[in-house]
Amino acid sequence: MMSLSDTATPRTATSPDWDLFRRRGKSILVHCIVLGLVAIMLLPLVYMVMMSFKTSTEIAQDPLGLPDSLYWGNYMAALSSMGYVRSVLNSMGITISVIVVVVFSGAMAAYPLARLQNRISRVIVMVMALGLATPNFVTITPIYVIFRDLGLLDSYLGIVLAFAALKLPLAVFFYTSFIAAIPIELEEAARLDNCNNWQIFWHVIRPLLAPVTATLSLFVMIMVWNDFIYPLLLLTDKDKLTVMIAVYKFVGNTGIDPTKLFPAAVLGSLPLLLMFAVFQRKIMAGATAGAVK
Amino acid sequence: MRARLSLYWFTVPALLVIGLFFIHPILLTWNMSLTNFAGIGEAKDVGWRNYERIFTRDRYLQEIWLTLWYTVIVVSALTVTGLFFAAMLHRLPLIRNFSRAALYTPAMMSFVVVGYIWQFLYSPLNGGINVALRDLGLGAWEQNWLGDPALALYSVAFTQIWMFTGFTCAIFLAGFAGIPEEIGEAGRLEGATSWQRFRYLELPLLGPSITVSVMLTTIGTLKTFELPFILTKGGPDGATRLLSIDIIDNLFGQYKFGFASALSIVMLVIVLVVAFLQNKVLRDRENA
Numbered sequence: 001m002m003s004l005s006d007t008a009t010p011r012t013a014t015s016p017d018w019d020l021f022r023r024r025g026k027s028i029l030v031h032c033i034v035l036g037l038v039a040i041m042l043l044p045l046v047y048m049v050m051m052s053f054k055t056s057t058e059i060a061q062d063p064l065g066l067p068d069s070l071y072w073g074n075y076m077a078a079l080s081s082m083g084y085v086r087s088v089l090n091s092m093g094i095t096i097s098v099i100v101v102v103v104f105s106g107a108m109a110a111y112p113l114a115r116l117q118n119r120i121s122r123v124i125v126m127v128m129a130l131g132l133a134t135p136n137f138v139t140i141t142p143i144y145v146i147f148r149d150l151g152l153l154d155s156y157l158g159i160v161l162a163f164a165a166l167k168l169p170l171a172v173f174f175y176t177s178f179i180a181a182i183p184i185e186l187e188e189a190a191r192l193d194n195c196n197n198w199q200i201f202w203h204v205i206r207p208l209l210a211p212v213t214a215t216l217s218l219f220v221m222i223m224v225w226n227d228f229i230y231p232l233l234l235l236t237d238k239d240k241l242t243v244m245i246a247v248y249k250f251v252g253n254t255g256i257d258p259t260k261l262f263p264a265a266v267l268g269s270l271p272l273l274l275m276f277a278v279f280q281r282k283i284m285a286g287a288t289a290g291a292v293k
Numbered sequence: 294m295r296a297r298l299s300l301y302w303f304t305v306p307a308l309l310v311i312g313l314f315f316i317h318p319i320l321l322t323w324n325m326s327l328t329n330f331a332g333i334g335e336a337k338d339v340g341w342r343n344y345e346r347i348f349t350r351d352r353y354l355q356e357i358w359l360t361l362w363y364t365v366i367v368v369s370a371l372t373v374t375g376l377f378f379a380a381m382l383h384r385l386p387l388i389r390n391f392s393r394a395a396l397y398t399p400a401m402m403s404f405v406v407v408g409y410i411w412q413f414l415y416s417p418l419n420g421g422i423n424v425a426l427r428d429l430g431l432g433a434w435e436q437n438w439l440g441d442p443a444l445a446l447y448s449v450a451f452t453q454i455w456m457f458t459g460f461t462c463a464i465f466l467a468g469f470a471g472i473p474e475e476i477g478e479a480g481r482l483e484g485a486t487s488w489q490r491f492r493y494l495e496l497p498l499l500g501p502s503i504t505v506s507v508m509l510t511t512i513g514t515l516k517t518f519e520l521p522f523i524l525t526k527g528g529p530d531g532a533t534r535l536l537s538i539d540i541i542d543n544l545f546g547q548y549k550f551g552f553a554s555a556l557s558i559v560m561l562v563i564v565l566v567v568a569f570l571q572n573k574v575l576r577d578r579e580n581a
Contacts, residue, residue, distance in 0.1 A: 031388060034381045038392045041458065045398065047421050048410050063419035064428065101310070109307035112300035124304060131315050133568050135516040137540055138557040141550055142318035142325065145332075165314035168307055197300055226403035228519055233545070244405050251409060258413060265406045276401045280394045287397070287460065288467035 052262035059258050078250065078263040086239060087246035088271065094160055094242060095224045099217045101164040106171025106216070107179075107209055111201055113172065114179035125176075131169035137229060144233055154237050162230055167220050178212040179205060215286035218279055225272055243268050319561070326555035332548040343555035352531075353539075353556070357563065360536045363450060364514045364567075370454045371510050372503065375461025380491050382462070383469040393466060396459030408523025411452045415439045415524070439525050442532035449521050449533055453514065461506045468502025469495065504575040511571060515564050536560050 051059065052074055053067040078084070113121050143162055144153075152158030182205065190200045224242075231242040241249065247268040251261045276283060326343055330336035347353040378396060382389045399407065414421040415438035423435040438448040472495055480490040518537030521527060527534035527542065536556060543553035 030381075031385055034378075034385060034392065035388060037378075038388075038395050041396055041455065042398070044410055044414060044421075044455070047414065048406075051413070060419065064421060064424045105306035105310060109304040111303050113304070116297060116300060120298075120301060124308070127311065127316070130565070131311060133512050133564050134315070134319070134561060135518075135537065135564060137518055137537055138322065138561050139315060139318040141544055141553055141557065142321035143314060145321065145325075145550070146314075146318065161310060162314055165310050168311055172307060197303070201303065222401060226405075228403065228405050229541075244403050247403075247409075248405050256409070256412065261409050261413060265409055269402050269406050272401050273398065276394075276398065283401075284393060284397065284463055288463050 048262055048265050051258055052266045054259075056257075056259050074259045074263040075267070078260060078267060082246050082250035082264060082267075083238065083241065084243075084246060084267055087241050087243045090240055091225055091242045091244075094156060094163065095221050097156070097160040098163045098167065098224050099220050101160065102167050102171045102220055103213055103216065105164070106168055107175045107206065107213070108201065109168075110172050110175030110179050111205060113176045114182075115184070125172075128169040128172045131165075132173070136166060136227075140229055140233060147234060152234075154235055154240065156240065159231060159234050162234060163224055163227070166227075166230070167223060170219065171216055174212055174216050175209065178209065182208055215282055218275070218283050219286060221275070222272060222283075243271070322554045322557050322561075325551050326558050328551045329549075330551040330554075332550050336551065339551070343552050344559075346552070347555060347559055353536075355531075356534055356536045356539055357559070359446070359534065360515065360560075360563070361567075363446060363535060364511060366447070366450045367453050367457075367514045368507060368510045370450070371457055371461045372507060374454060374458040375465050375506060376499075378458065378462040379465030379469055380495070382466060383495075384487065389466070393459070393463055396462050398459065399456045400460045402456075404517065404519030405523060407452065407456055408520050411448075411455075412439070412524055415448055440529055442530045445525055445529055445532040449524050452524065453517065453520055457510065457513070461510060464506045464509070465499065465502050468499045471502075472498050500579040504579060507575060508568065508571055512564065512568055515560075515567065536563075 050067060053070050053072075055067075055071050055073065058065075058067060058071075109124070113124060147153045147158050147162075150158075152161070186204050187200050190204050195203070226244060227242075228244050228248070231245045232248065235241060235245070247264045250264050251257075325336070327338060327340060328336040329339050329343075378392070382392050385392075417423065417435075417437040417440060420438070422438065426432060426434045436444055439445050476494050476498070477490060480494045485494070516537075518535065518541055521533045521535055521538050522541060525533040527538040537560065540553050540556045540560065543549045543556065
């Protein structure tokens with residue numbers, strides 16, 4: 001284990017100047033090493049982008065080299081045959097619908113859970129915790145059967161509800177801890193003005209939920225966008241596919257062709273990576289919200 | 294009191310969605326697990342036979358063992374890599390935010406895309422890893438990463454570790470941020486090395502972050518089937534056949550809905566027991 005002392009140095013150093021010099025040098029070295037390790041972690045992504053611009057002969061002859069030129073042919077081929085634009089629109093539409101359902105029903109459910117500590121609340125919280133822990137391949141079979149019986153297979157409504165059920169527990173936990181931190185005095189003032197529960201929720205609580213709603217929406221978006229098994233099984237209509245299924249169907253799972261795989265991987269990840277670049281702070285804060293709680 | 298209880302009306306929409314598309318499916322899974330339902334046609338009641346089969350055949354016991362082993366590898370490695378990067382970045386404020394976001398990027402991507410990229414990186418002929426080894430003069434280390442039964446599970450695990458190191462690192466960085474400045478300062482004045490400060494001052498205070506990180510990564514890892522599904526499909530020779538992979542295969546490869554449901558219930562119980570035990574052990578240790 002290297003000892004990483006940016007400030008603590010041996011006291012035997014001869015002169016203060018020399019000491020400072022050594023400290024600086026060590027600090028620069030450590031920064032470089034850590035940045036180097038971070039760069040190594042990013043290599044697979046560099047590889048993905050690089051490969052997407054290579055022709056198949058280039059890939060065969062020089063599998064790791066930089067592409068000779070930015071060859072857009074792979075992207076052209078992918079864009080014309082994977083139904084990309086349509087699938088992006090589908091994913092966006094499904095994501096927004098899931099967010100609407102999850103935000104409304106999640107925030108509403110969280111309100112009593114944050115305000116009433118009793119057995120009913122504890123049972124509901126337990127159910128939500130169970131929902132968080134349950135792998136989605138455990139419920140996929142019965143959901144498939146239920147959907148088939150209800151005629152919800154291959155419908156946007158079906159997939160939106162299935163996703164909503166999957167993400168609601170997270171929403172309820174987000175909102176419950178957030179609402180619990182809102183001073184109860186605000187509500188009591190409204191109650192004295194004869195506001196009913198709904199009016200208090202709508203006019204006092206709801207306006208305060210914007211920041212947590214934003215974070216939650218980003219998380220729902222990431223999960224819905226990247227989820228694989230639900231849309232794979234619940235949607236078969238070519239016009240309803242989500243981005244990841246479009247990628248999966250385009251690339252296939254046997255005898256993978258790199259000139260298809262890499263541009264599809266880039267296209268499939270691009271919207272979320274752009275979003276991450278823009279909302280990085282918000283997403284990172286949300287990801288660690290549970291750790292600070 | 295009645296006015297307060299009426300607040301529970303607010304939970305109705307959420308409970309409706311959860312009830313219809315989560316609780317109901319789980320109950321249905323339980324029902325199906327006692328039948329030989331094959332997707333269509335009549336389901337015949339077979340009692341406990343599906344469960345009997347699971348617990349008397351080596352194949353399924355091995356899968357359960359493999360699932361747990363895979364989770365242990367991934368979770369311990371993620372704890373170490375996350376702690377390593379967090380401890381480093383905590384001391385390097387200049388590059389902290391940038392590196393944290395950079396490390397987190399793979400976690401933003403889908404399992405499908407990550408699986409595809411790594412399938413190609415691991416491929417035995419011109420895959421990125423083998424070519425890189427060759428170029429570095431380490432040709433002797435070339436492997437058939439996903440094709441060798443002794444390696445495949447670790448290769449899949451490695452991909453998952455790569456993907457979520459940024460996640461545990463972010464959790465630990467939040468933990469480090471919660472440690473009062475004076476503690477590090479005191480250690481520094483005492484002449485403690487960086488490693489000593491980490492080991493004796495910071496690590497003991499990171500207990501809650503470790504609890505959160507281990508619990509989240511354990512459940513997350515138990516829940517994944519996507520990476521082995523894309524990378525190896527359970528092969529070679531069953532080396533990566535996690536319980537989840539077998540569930541998917543029974544469902545959509547063989548349409549054995551009944552048996553897949555029994556496997557699902559077993560999986561669910563494992564997840565819940567592991568989560569419960571972990572919560573208990575980690576919280577007790579924290580409070581001790």
